[in-house]
Amino acid sequence: MKHSLSAKERLILDLLGDTERYGLELVDASGGALKRGTVYVTLARMEESGLVTSHHEDGPRPGGGMPRRLYRATPLAIELVALQRSFTEAISAHRQPRFSLQPIKVTR
Amino acid sequence: MNPPQPRRHSGAWLLGWAEQHLAADTFARTFAAAEADLQLELERADPPTRRRLARAARWQYLRILGGALAIDRREARRGLRWWLLFTPLLAVMTGLFALGDGLAPIAQLAFAAAGLVAGYVMASTPRRILASEAPAAGWIAIAMLAALPLIGRDLHGSARWLAIGPLVIQVSTLVMPVLALALSALVTRGRLGHALALSASGQLALAATADLTGAVTLAVITLAIALTSTRRALLPLSLTTLPLVGIAALRDPLLAPVAHSEGALAELHPLLMALALLALCLAIAAPLTTWSRTTDAWPRALAAALALGVATPLACGLLFPAPVPLVGFGGSAIVACHLGLGALLALERVDRPRAARATM
Numbered sequence: 403m404k405h406s407l408s409a410k411e412r413l414i415l416d417l418l419g420d421t422e423r424y425g426l427e428l429v430d431a432s433g434g435a436l437k438r439g440t441v442y443v444t445l446a447r448m449e450e451s452g453l454v455t456s457h458h459e460d461g462p463r464p465g466g467g468m469p470r471r472l473y474r475a476t477p478l479a480i481e482l483v484a485l486q487r488s489f490t491e492a493i494s495a496h497r498q499p500r501f502s503l504q505p506i507k508v509t510r
Numbered sequence: 511m512n513p514p515q516p517r518r519h520s521g522a523w524l525l526g527w528a529e530q531h532l533a534a535d536t537f538a539r540t541f542a543a544a545e546a547d548l549q550l551e552l553e554r555a556d557p558p559t560r561r562r563l564a565r566a567a568r569w570q571y572l573r574i575l576g577g578a579l580a581i582d583r584r585e586a587r588r589g590l591r592w593w594l595l596f597t598p599l600l601a602v603m604t605g606l607f608a609l610g611d612g613l614a615p616i617a618q619l620a621f622a623a624a625g626l627v628a629g630y631v632m633a634s635t636p637r638r639i640l641a642s643e644a645p646a647a648g649w650i651a652i653a654m655l656a657a658l659p660l661i662g663r664d665l666h667g668s669a670r671w672l673a674i675g676p677l678v679i680q681v682s683t684l685v686m687p688v689l690a691l692a693l694s695a696l697v698t699r700g701r702l703g704h705a706l707a708l709s710a711s712g713q714l715a716l717a718a719t720a721d722l723t724g725a726v727t728l729a730v731i732t733l734a735i736a737l738t739s740t741r742r743a744l745l746p747l748s749l750t751t752l753p754l755v756g757i758a759a760l761r762d763p764l765l766a767p768v769a770h771s772e773g774a775l776a777e778l779h780p781l782l783m784a785l786a787l788l789a790l791c792l793a794i795a796a797p798l799t800t801w802s803r804t805t806d807a808w809p810r811a812l813a814a815a816l817a818l819g820v821a822t823p824l825a826c827g828l829l830f831p832a833p834v835p836l837v838g839f840g841g842s843a844i845v846a847c848h849l850g851l852g853a854l855l856a857l858e859r860v861d862r863p864r865a866a867r868a869t870m
Binding site for chain 1: 516536539540541542543544545546547549550551569570571572573574576577578580581
């Protein structure tokens with residue numbers, strides 16, 4: 403099972419949060435970062451890796467037609483994202499300067 | 511009430527192709543998911559947007575197809591015994607000591623690399639493609655053998671080699687695994703008439719090129735396939751194969767080794783010769799491990815054919831002045847060995863079921 407996230411996977415997991423979404427919803431919500439031609443393949447790979455699960459929507463669609471597929475992040479993925487986030491924050495905090503240069507007030 | 515007809519778009523033909531050729535779960539997770547979303551969008555969109563979406567669908571589905579095929583092939587390669595492809599290399603390495611300096615060892619290594627690539631490609635081929643194309647490939651192999659008297663390089667009355675630029679290929683050695691694959695496919699499917707015709711044609715072509723080693727190898731392979739699959743094929747195949755071997759025996763000029771390295775075994779240090787023989791035994795035994803893994807007749811028949819495909823020329827090389835496969839100089843046997851092992855790996859793999867039309 404894969405334990406490192408690519409930028410696309412991270413984006414998808416951020417967009418999913420702890421909700422369920424359709425593939426096209428993710429494309430629309432990403433503002434162009436995700437493409438229609440690649441999002442489904444990425445989601446299929448993430449499902450293989452155990453990062454998302456999917457299922458067909460419940461019940462028939464009002465006008466008939468094929469059932470759509472809904473995606474949800476797995477607990478493993480949510481934990482991975484949280485770990486990555488805390489790691490990134492820790493690295494950023496470590497890079498902060500230890501002291502800041504304040505102007506010295508000279509009194510006479 | 512009739513279900514609503516899906517709206518037409520430019521990617522529909524790709525959808526149909528993918529449904530026929532992708533595994534069911536890959537198709538469901540990629541194309542089916544995209545199609546369901548696209549159909550809903552087409553229903554809800556105004557006419558100009560609908561036309562734009564319908565036109566763009568082709569490119570969207572082409573991109574999906576690339577990714578879906580990659581997923582399918584990765585799944586197909588999982589769990590294969592890749593180590594099988596490396597079993598001939600030990601014999602090749604021991605033979606390098608007899609070849610001395612110069613280009614010969616480099617050529618052998620280049621052939622080994624080419625063989626590994628060929629074996630990998632073959633192992634990645636879906637079994638259903640091998641099943642449908644193997645007989646045709648067998649006939650193409652026969653045609654190549656039949657063309658040799660016209661286009662092959664003649665040496666002391668035997669035209670067994672084809673020169674392609676700097677490469678000299680022994681065609682009968684190279685096509686032997688293809689013939690083994692085709693014959694095993696036909697015999698295990700009960701198409702005995704077709705198998706008889708293929709086997710007899712191969713023997714005639716080998717007799718025409720005065721290649722006794724090739725004729726004997728093909729005869730042994732054919733009989734091994736008959737013995738390990740359906741016994742009722744044994745008698746007719748024996749009756750057509752063995753007399754034709756006799757013709758090749760009459761015509762074969764019993765060539766002396768044409769390069770010092772073709773007596774490679776005799777030129778090795780005794781210890782190295784023992785290691786070479788051991789390595790050759792490994793190359794013979796490796797395909798037979800398939801017998802313990804599957805009860806499917808086709809891979810078992812092919813495994814027996816591949817093992818005897820190495821054992822027979824080895825026996826000929828030990829008894830007569832003939833090159834020993836893999837150890838002596840010659841890249842055709844190396845590539846052929848890897849091709850055969852790759853085909854065996856492809857047959858061992860269980861292909862996932864393809865998407866059914868009912869899902870649409």
